[in-house]
Amino acid sequence: MARISSRLKEVTMEKIPDITSDILDKLRKLNINSVYQLAVQSPSELGLGISDVLDVELAAKLIGNARKILTENEVLSREFSTADDLLVRRNNISRYKTGSSNFDTFLNGGFETQSITEIAGEFGSGKSQICHTLCTAAIELMEDDLDTCDSGLIHRPPGSIIFIDTENSFRANRVHQIAEQKNLDPEDILKRIFHCNVYSSEQLEVVIDDLPKFIEQYNAKLVIIDSIISLHRAEFSGRGTLAERQQRLGKMLNKLRRYADIYDIAVVITNQVVSYADGSGFDYMKAAGGNIVAHGSTYRIFLRRYGKNRVATMEDSPSQPYQRAKFTIAENGIRDANSYKTDESDSAW
Ligand SMILES: Nc1ncnc2c1ncn2[C@@H]1O[C@H](COP(=O)(O)OP(=O)(O)OP(=O)(O)O)[C@@H](O)[C@H]1O
Numbered sequence: 001m002a003r004i005s006s007r008l009k010e011v012t013m014e015k016i017p018d019i020t021s022d023i024l025d026k027l028r029k030l031n032i033n034s035v036y037q038l039a040v041q042s043p044s045e046l047g048l049g050i051s052d053v054l055d056v057e058l059a060a061k062l063i064g065n066a067r068k069i070l071t072e073n074e075v076l077s078r079e080f081s082t083a084d085d086l087l088v089r090r091n092n093i094s095r096y097k098t099g100s101s102n103f104d105t106f107l108n109g110g111f112e113t114q115s116i117t118e119i120a121g122e123f124g125s126g127k128s129q130i131c132h133t134l135c136t137a138a139i140e141l142m143e144d145d146l147d148t149c150d151s152g153l154i155h156r157p158p159g160s161i162i163f164i165d166t167e168n169s170f171r172a173n174r175v176h177q178i179a180e181q182k183n184l185d186p187e188d189i190l191k192r193i194f195h196c197n198v199y200s201s202e203q204l205e206v207v208i209d210d211l212p213k214f215i216e217q218y219n220a221k222l223v224i225i226d227s228i229i230s231l232h233r234a235e236f237s238g239r240g241t242l243a244e245r246q247q248r249l250g251k252m253l254n255k256l257r258r259y260a261d262i263y264d265i266a267v268v269i270t271n272q273v274v275s276y277a278d279g280s281g282f283d284y285m286k287a288a289g290g291n292i293v294a295h296g297s298t299y300r301i302f303l304r305r306y307g308k309n310r311v312a313t314m315e316d317s318p319s320q321p322y323q324r325a326k327f328t329i330a331e332n333g334i335r336d337a338n339s340y341k342t343d344e345s346d347s348a349w
């Protein structure tokens with residue numbers, strides 16, 4: 001069923017206060033073509049990008065004006081909002097399910113919009129399988145949008161998913177298989193997944209810079225990046241390059257956080273693990289990327305393998321307790337493990 005979107009389409013860039021035709025030309029050359037695309041910029045980068053015309057102060061002013069338009073249209077919260085207003089906004093977020101009731105309950109109903117959810121785990125722990133399952137299950141929940149404009153209502157294309165693949169892990173036939181097993185329409189689902197193969201850290205950064213344009217063009221509601229760290233980890237391997245790697249990862253996450261908020265989309269990223277010794281003689285695993293990735297994501301889920309099953313642990317959440325869910329990987333994607341037990345004495349935990 002179609003719903004009226006909170007997105008505004010009708011406010012053109014020309015209506016942004018303080019904007020001149022010269023600045024508009026410069027912004028268009030930088031591929032910034034909408035109020036949203038201006039609102040997600042950071043002043044320092046925008047100021048630098050068109051420094052012959054703009055300084056950082058003016059860039060900040062223009063971004064502020066774009067954000068103000070979004071606030072007036074209730075797309076963004078006010079600088080200071082009362083907590084009850086924030087509660088209303090939170091209650092309006094969408095949640096995209098996987099179809100595994102254990103996993104969805106564990107996520108408080110599904111992967112939520114306006115957030116970055118990180119899934120970390122060792123190889124084979126199920127990160128990519130969760131992403132594939134989410135692709136099939138989420139699309140069903142994406143309604144068509146109706147936007148308002150001066151001449152009435154515009155019908156936007158049905159919601160879609162952007163899948164950014166840095167590990168060549170996406171398999172369209174796997175999505176097809178999961179969809180068929182779930183009695184969903186595989187053809188429709190495959191048409192609504194926009195896949196992008198990325199081969200270098202620089203290319204990933206450019207794709208993330210350009211994401212707003214694609215989010216608007218495809219009416220994307222969910223962006224999956226599998227994985228956020230592999231390319232940066234491979235290319236910045238020496239100790240001397242660690243600081244630069246972390247800075248670049250931080251910038252990407254910062255942008256993704258802005259996109260999640262302004263476009264009301266769910267962002268799901270996968271992360272690898274590093275092993276560390278705690279001095280007791282045992283090696284442990286933790287998510288890669290250090291504090292930058294840990295602070296950059298809203299939710300952090302850690303996956304571990306237990307025989308045929310997998311256990312997901314909520315390691316960081318702004319509103320949920322530390323908790324776990326058990327699932328397995330099957331032809332129909334991730335699903336509840338048959339022998340699910342909540343008993344702490346279950347040796348599989
Ligand atoms: N059709 C299927 N049916 C059942 N299990 C499957 C199917 N396809 C893949 N798997 C299982 O999924 C597991 C791999 O999971 P996945 O690719 O999600 O790991 P990952 O965490 O992404 O690992 P990596 O870090 O290597 O990318 C394998 O154990 C494989 O057996």
Ligand SMILES: [Mg+2]
Binds near residue numbers: 127167226
């Ligand atoms: Mg994978």
